[in-house]
Amino acid sequence: MQSHHIVSAYDDELKYLTRKVAAMGGQAERLVDQAIAALVNADAALAKKVIADDTILDEAQREIDDKSIVLIAKRQPVAGDLREIIGAIRISADLERVGDLGKNVAKRVVAVSEGRQPVSLFRGLQALAELALTQLKEVLDVYASRSVERIEFVRARDNQIDAMYTSLFRELLTYMMEDPRNITPCTHLLFCAKNIERIGDHATNIAETIYYVVTGDQMPIDRPKEDKTDKVVMPVEIAAK
Amino acid sequence: MQSHHIVSAYDDELKYLTRKVAAMGGQAERLVDQAIAALVNADAALAKKVIADDTILDEAQREIDDKSIVLIAKRQPVAGDLREIIGAIRISADLERVGDLGKNVAKRVVAVSEGRQPVSLFRGLQALAELALTQLKEVLDVYASRSVERIEFVRARDNQIDAMYTSLFRELLTYMMEDPRNITPCTHLLFCAKNIERIGDHATNIAETIYYVVTGDQMPIDRPKEDKTDKVVMPVEIAAK
Numbered sequence: 436m437q438s439h440h441i442v443s444a445y446d447d448e449l450k451y452l453t454r455k456v457a458a459m460g461g462q463a464e465r466l467v468d469q470a471i472a473a474l475v476n477a478d479a480a481l482a483k484k485v486i487a488d489d490t491i492l493d494e495a496q497r498e499i500d501d502k503s504i505v506l507i508a509k510r511q512p513v514a515g516d517l518r519e520i521i522g523a524i525r526i527s528a529d530l531e532r533v534g535d536l537g538k539n540v541a542k543r544v545v546a547v548s549e550g551r552q553p554v555s556l557f558r559g560l561q562a563l564a565e566l567a568l569t570q571l572k573e574v575l576d577v578y579a580s581r582s583v584e585r586i587e588f589v590r591a592r593d594n595q596i597d598a599m600y601t602s603l604f605r606e607l608l609t610y611m612m613e614d615p616r617n618i619t620p621c622t623h624l625l626f627c628a629k630n631i632e633r634i635g636d637h638a639t640n641i642a643e644t645i646y647y648v649v650t651g652d653q654m655p656i657d658r659p660k661e662d663k664t665d666k667v668v669m670p671v672e673i674a675a676k
Numbered sequence: 677m678q679s680h681h682i683v684s685a686y687d688d689e690l691k692y693l694t695r696k697v698a699a700m701g702g703q704a705e706r707l708v709d710q711a712i713a714a715l716v717n718a719d720a721a722l723a724k725k726v727i728a729d730d731t732i733l734d735e736a737q738r739e740i741d742d743k744s745i746v747l748i749a750k751r752q753p754v755a756g757d758l759r760e761i762i763g764a765i766r767i768s769a770d771l772e773r774v775g776d777l778g779k780n781v782a783k784r785v786v787a788v789s790e791g792r793q794p795v796s797l798f799r800g801l802q803a804l805a806e807l808a809l810t811q812l813k814e815v816l817d818v819y820a821s822r823s824v825e826r827i828e829f830v831r832a833r834d835n836q837i838d839a840m841y842t843s844l845f846r847e848l849l850t851y852m853m854e855d856p857r858n859i860t861p862c863t864h865l866l867f868c869a870k871n872i873e874r875i876g877d878h879a880t881n882i883a884e885t886i887y888y889v890v891t892g893d894q895m896p897i898d899r900p901k902e903d904k905t906d907k908v909v910m911p912v913e914i915a916a917k
Contacts, residue, residue, distance in 0.1 A: 497894065504762060511752040521745060524762070528769070542906035549909050608859060615853045619910045622849060625863065626870070653738065665783035668790050669860045 445510050452502055452523045453578075456530075459495040460575040463530045464568060466492065467537040467634060471564040474540055474627060475557045477548035485541035492534035499527040515651070522648035526578070529637040529644070533571065536630040536637075543623040553610065556621075559603045560628060566596050567631050570638040577642065583649045589642040596635040597663050603628050604664040612669065632662065686751050693743055693764045694819075697771075700736040701816040704771045705809060707733065708778040708875060712805040715781055715868060716798045718789035726782035733775035740768040756892070763889035767819070770878040770885070774812065777871040777878075784864040794851065797862075800844045801869060807837050808872050811879040818883065824890045830883040837876040838904050844869050845905040853910065873903065 466488055473481035503520045506512070512520060570592050577585055607625050610617045646654045707729055714722035744761045747753070753761060811833050818826055848866050851858045887895045 504758065507748060507762075508754045508758055513749045517745065517749055521748075521765075524765075525769075528766075539903065539906065542903075546907055546909050608863060611852065611859050611863075612856045615856070618849060618852050618859070619908070622852075622863070622866065623906070625866075629867070662780065662783075665780065665864070666787055667860070668787050 448502075448506055448510070449516060449519060452499065452506065452520065455495065455499055455502070456523050456526050457575065457579055459492060459499070459527055459530050460571070460578065462488075462491055462495065463533045463537070464571055464575070466534050467540075467564070467568060467571070467631075470537040470540040471561060471631075473544050474547060475561055477544065479545055479548070482541040482544035486538050489534045489538040492531050496527045496531040499523055515648075518648045518651060522644050525644045526641050529640045533634050533637050536634050539630050540627045543627055546623045547620050547627070549620060556603075556606065556610070556624060559599070559606060560624065560631070563596065563599050563603060563628060563631050566592065566599060567635040567638065570596065570635050571641075574638045574641045574645070578645050581645075581649055583646050586642050586646055586654075589639055593635055593639050596632060600628055600632040601663045601667065604667055605669070608667070608669045629662075689743075689747055689751070690757060690760060693740065693747065693761065696736065696740055696743070697764050697767050698816065698820055700733060700740065700768055700771045701812070701819065703729075703732055703736065704774040704778070705812055705816070707775050708781075708805070708809060708812070708872075711778040711781040712802060712872075714785050715788060716802055718785065720786055720789070723782040723785035727779050730775045730779040733772050737768045737772040740764055756889075759889045759892060763885050766885045767882050770881045774875050774878050777875050780871050781868045784868055787864045788861050788868070790861060797844075797847065797851065797865060800840070800847060801865065801872070804837065804840050804844060804869060805872050807833065807840060808876040808879065811837065811876050812882075815879045815882045815886070819886050822886075822890055824887050827883050827887055827895075830880055834876055834880050837873060841869055841873040842904045842908065845908055846910070849908070849910045870903075 466485055469481055469488075470485045472478065473485060503524050506520055507517070510516070570589065573585075573588060573592075577583060604625065607621045607628070611621045643654045646652070707726055710722055710729075711726045713719065714726060744765050747761055748758070751757070811830065814826075814829060814833075818824065845866065848862045848869070852862045884895045887893070
């Protein structure tokens with residue numbers, strides 16, 4: 436009986452950890468969602484809330500880290516259980532970073548709303564954010580359901596995010612060239628777009644971690660997770676106008 | 677004798693892990709150093725080498741991760757040894773990301789060299805990179821020497837890096853406003869500067885991990901690691917010129 440009791444307490448601890456990671460995922464999603472809403476609606480009050488809420492994710496990560504390490508030391512897990520705990524440490528680090536990126540978008544709300552950007556830019560940014568959020572949401576669903584066979588969508592969508600980000604990058608540069616008064620707000624929007632693109636990368640990281648947790652194997656190293664804007668050079672004709 | 681043999685093999689495994697992390701630190705430093713040199717000298721061949729070399733860091737991280745997990749499963753470490761192994765996992769993740777950031781700078785070399793930027797911009801970027809590299813170097817020294825009492829320098833220097841990055845950010849925006857032909861190359865330089873600022877953040881992360889490994893405590897959460905450019909709005913007079 437005693438041994439049964441111990442095993443079951445251990446199970447509870449493991450389950451607590453995964454539930455905590457899943458909850459943190461939901462919080463990260465909400466934070467990014469609100470950050471984008473604050474940006475698109477120039478809502479400084481919501482931006483302020485997002486910036487404050489980010490500490491919830493910092494604290495969640497710290498708790499998951501602490502609990503994981505205590506669990507390893509106390510239970511000396513091997514195989515699947517050990518991967519589960521290492522997975523919790525990794526995923527919570529990615530989610531904490533997602534929160535930082537959302538916060539960073541929120542922090543630019545005031546600087547962006549000083550200018551008057553074309554509505555199409557916000558539409559582009561919103562579409563990019565929706566794609567990144569869908570990516571995050573599906574990855575967290577896979578974490579909950581353990582259905583790693585569904586993980587291939589991640590790479591396909593990461594390519595879409597990259598393509599959308601690159602086209603937004605070009606569009607922002609064009610607006611900057613058309614009118615120097617667009618330069619400051621569009622630069623902040625560029626960084627917002629970059630932050631959102633990075634959220635997609637973290638979703639991909641999480642997918643890779645889940646794959647490892649469930650299968651014990653690493654996903655093949657070859658993957659698209661790359662910023663493709665590094666070679667973007669705008670034609671000088673536009674600049675010379 | 678048998679037990680002595682086992683303990684000593686375990687010690688060797690732990691030492692191998694820390695040596696591997698230290699070596700990875702040296703590789704990351706070199707990669708960033710070369711990325712900056714490639715950028716400043718518009719050296720496309722060196723940039724190409726840096727981009728290729730980044731896989732060395734990817735592989736090093738994967739090896740450290742694998743070895744760490746095997747070590748935990750096999751040796752069931754507690755207390756200091758467990759922190760040492762968890763520390764290796766975390767630090768190698770930060771170093772892998774430093775490599776990515778260096779690679780990202782290298783990837784922009786071609787787009788930047790299309791324009792002719794004022795020398796002062798490169799001087800600013802070089803100074804920023806030197807500060808970030810010194811930060812990384814000292815943090816790795818602390819990792820080797822375990823002298824955590826020296827760790828306070830990290831926060832002071834991170835403030836310096838942030839201040840320098842903010843002034844570079846303003847300078848780049850000014851150049852963009854002066855001549856639209858500067859917009860494309862200066863945008864790439866903005867991202868290079870941001871990447872370098874992030875390298876400083878990762879050095880700070882590593883410092884925090886070392887503190888945890890050595891003391892068993894978390895460093896207080898309050899810290900400067902923040903991008904301060906989010907509120908930068910350039911005066912419209914410059915834009916209206």
